[in-house]
Amino acid sequence: MTEPSTYTPPKVWTWNKESGGKFASINRPISGPTHDKELPVGRHPLQLYSLATPNGQKVTIMLEELLALGHSGAEYDAWLIRIDGNQFGSGFVAVNPNSKIPALMDRSGPKPIRVFESGSILLHLAEKFGALLPTDPAVRTEALSWLFWQMGSAPYLGGGFGHFYAYAPTKIEYAIDRFAMETKRQLDVLDRRLADNEYLAGSEYSIADIAVFPWYGGLAQGLLYDAGEFLSVQDYKNLQRWTAAIANRPAVQRGRMVNRTWGEPSGQLHERHDAGDFETMTQDKIAAPA
Secondary structure: OOOOOOOOOOOOOOOOOOOOOOHHHHHOOOOOOEOOOOOOOOOOOEEEEEEOOHHHHHHHHHHHHHHHOOOHHHHHEEEEEOOHOOOOOOHHHHHHHOOOOOOOEEOOOOOOOOOHHHHHHHHHHHHHHHHOOOOOOHHHHHHHHHHHHHHHHHHHHHHHHHHHHHHHOOOHHHHHHHHHHHHHHHHHHHHHHHHHOOOEEEOOOHHHHHHHHHHHHHHHHOOOOOOOOOHHHHHHHHHHHHEEEEEEEOOHHHHHHHHOOOOOOHOOEEEOOOOHHHOOOOOHHHHOOO
């Protein structure tokens, strides 16, 4: 263990310098818009404003799964919101006052409904279309328990482990050890659950799996923070089985592409406005700035 820092917190914290790290330029201790910018609106009932981070992938996977089930009302426009200050535009803040992706405007009814927080969006869509949420009360409750488990647990993986392991300007041994331990504990929670269950709610694929997969399935595949070897993700055999099964679903594969601006060009669809966009992509279209 390295020597502890001699830093002593002040009696009252003040924001007098950037926090450092990859996202320092957009971190601030206040909310609200920084500039006026209206959001575009497409022709479909559902308007999504997002980026293909794990939280964003949850919603695009959900929408693609609904469309695969035949719910034509789930057609959507997916507009790219880059996390470079665009999330502080007045239009986006009006949809999500927390200035985080994803954010959804449901314009299918007489009055538009804003929905923010990825778990809330998944639940809204599941109830709206009567799909991907079990109807049996006990199984439904199990699915919702795992949905809210993900919402409460992933910040320790992302903002905790991911930040200090991959993005912090200084590697702090205590912080990395603390959040690596917690992340591995969470992986073990999932692995134990999946030892006796095909999916998180039991035998039925649900919004619980859709919520958990982009974070913990991505980690199991070695796609998050380049940390697969560090966390020995290959040791969680039940999680690996579940991850492979979900990753092979065509709707999941499509959903992971939407609003993606990094990685292999063939895996990027910056914006999605029609189901045919997946089939008609060209290299020029993929690489064009959004």
